[in-house]
Amino acid sequence: MDAWDCFRGLAEELSQYEGSEIFAGVLEPWLSAHPEARDWLVCIAQRPGTPIPPIDDEESWALYALNRTLDTLIAAGNPVSPAQYIAFVEALGMKALKPQQFSPFYHEVDEIEQGPAPASPVAILEFNWPCVMLGNMMVSRARVRVSAGAQVLAPGIADASTLYWTFWRKNRPNQDLSHGWGSNSQWRTAFRRDFALGDTYYYNVDGKKDIATQGDDEESELTQSERIELLTHRCFVRCTKPHNDLWPYDDRFVEQRKAGLLSRLIHRLR
Template sequence: MHICQVPYRELFDSILSYQGTNLYSDILHPWSANAMSIKAWLSNFSIRRGSPIPEASIEDLWQLYALSRVNDLLLLRLRCGDTEIDTSGAEITSRNYLNFMRSLGFKVVTPTEFSPFYHEIVKVIQDEQQHTEITVASTLWDCLMIGNMMFSRAGTCVTGGIANIKKLIAEESTLYWTYSRKNRRCQDLSYGWGSNSQWRTSFRRDHKIDDVIYYNVDGKNDLSLGQCEKAESDDLEFQERIELVKHRCFITVDKPHDDLFPYNDRYCEAIQRGCIK
């Protein structure tokens, strides 16, 4: 663990060990009130510009990852409005969760159309029409951005035809670039490391700049070029790799999904009329 991550690790441990009934008032609000340097850093980060991707140091990526671990833990403790999602032991309301994240400088975004940039698929309602496009039926938690970078995608229940999304695959395939979710297998590059070393993991950066979405901008293999090096230790086809880097899981691909290494792939695509081209 790097020294820049210490405040987040301390907050993470405080949340993890909390036994009270008002996590926001007892832990989150006081921490935010004292996090002036973190807020200043996030404010500076949010206005960075690049050509087109803003620069980010390894320390920036470590800090963002540490904060994402806090966010993952809060999502586990979030009181969700969907009664089919397990809410036992929930210790924070959606309102207080958003108050905390907004206080740090994050912006809540509510897109009207489905996009893997904005939406994480939690639950699927399979439409009877095979080719029905994927649409958002309900939102379980909100999407958070910092500047033009995605920090936390919205958790969603979606509908769609089996040609575009398959319920069991989309709900149960491994969610990559993610440390933890309720009732789902996850994996990120911290897995397999010790309790301290695992924190030195880089945050995945996705950006929406003008009319282009950039997925996993720090990956070395650009799938947008139409050709790339074979991925490590898997037999995925080109379009299957694109699906994985966009959605962070499979939504149609029926292949083994628990031991892949998609972390070096990146991809970009244009947006037209509010939809992804």
């Protein structure tokens, strides 16, 4: 069984599970039956690139199915503990991390508390779930509760606007390229690949449009900075424009951290 079938089968099994022992009843038996899944992920993690490693369609579909699996595991009501979630992730050769400095690369905002001033920086108050990395590639962002000033993360926007590249969330609108397709075709959805390489973040590396050189978008009526906000956070966090019918899937962007400050790189992916 190839990786796509492995992870798709697991995601479907989890979505239909009605018991109370999901780790012992589903995850442990699946790990024992599919050692090839870990082997495949290790190969993906070790694949060299310049700087981004190549990937084919079926590999991208398999990673999408893996991401759907992780989302299903931490969906509200599923009986998996954080410790069991981490054990499953690590059994597949991935790492569960809790980066303490907020970045849209690593963190998805679940809840916001008002900061002491409008420009107060983001402070992470609690990790609901860790992020999951496969080598230098983001597989699933951490889910966090934060405090921030309204000029940085606006309540009602950062925690309630449409979340893109997302199959399902309980408490906010979401959009995913699999939506609207049939039960088979939806699994042929490309996985969004983000990488942390050295001091550089690469967002949606397979996107066709480099926002740094594209600038404002007349069709969506989004400015360059609004496109960057939408792509990096996967949602609006300050922008008050309509958020439910956008198409950020073709955009890509590169962001570099220097001397503790976040600056924007204006260049193309090679």
